[in-house]
Amino acid sequence: MSTQPSMQDIQKINNQKGGESDSFNKFSKGLRGLGLLAAWLEDLFFPKFCLGCQKEGAYLCGDCRHLLDISEFNYCLCDRPAKLLTTQENRLPGKCSKCQDKKLSGLYFALSYKDNSLTQKLIYQFKYQPYLKDLAKTLASILIEHFVLAKNNTDEIWENSVLIPVPIHIKKLRERGYNQSEELAKELSKVLNVPVVSNVLVKTKSTKPQMELKKEEREKNLENAFEINPVRNGISNGVKNLFLNKKVFLVDDVYTTGSTMNECTLILRNSGAKSVWGIAVAREE
């Protein structure tokens, strides 16, 4: 018998974690109709404006989305000038010779993160006031477009895998009200049909923002910042580990030097993950 958790097992455990009962589910279904009404009222009283051109209607209008250079290629995960890595048969992201020792197996990213770009604006507003949580849908759809363009949306890539959001510290969570990476993972999960494992990989140390630090300080900043919560990692159905022997896709908004993902990868690999891959909306250039 396989000891690996199925999609259903993970969803069951996720539901238990939230403490949602059947009656709560019925109640929330009833609320869905009200939710639609609320969304309509919200649009009426709090209209959305495009972050690119201020046009009313959405946070990213069709014209501005069109201007984004969504990558149709796979690149190495190093921060050197992007090295195109495509082999004849498969176009899976790989690593250049300099990156062979890095723990992360590869990185998927859709956009380049440059100063004063629309990409920077979108990601900034997703994380800072006025906290546009809805941007998760837009940014996830950009990632999906990348997967399709780069021919990465295949069963082979997503089989036997889980999405794990890069965690944030509880202090940050209270401040923002949500973990932006978790929101992204949830949106990706709906399309990719890969379960999300949240609150298992946790951040126990409050750290300085990586982007404010020099390269040499970044690794030190993250030392012992993450851990696996053993109680949440499998509590029923004989499932001991929600990502045992699975391919883990770590989800984050921006990939900078890779220190965050590297630190998370070490912990996940030591705890039984088969391999760990990164998914980021954008990579800093």
Ligand SMILES: [Zn+2]
């Ligand atoms: Zn626009």
Ligand SMILES: [Zn+2]
């Ligand atoms: Zn490289």
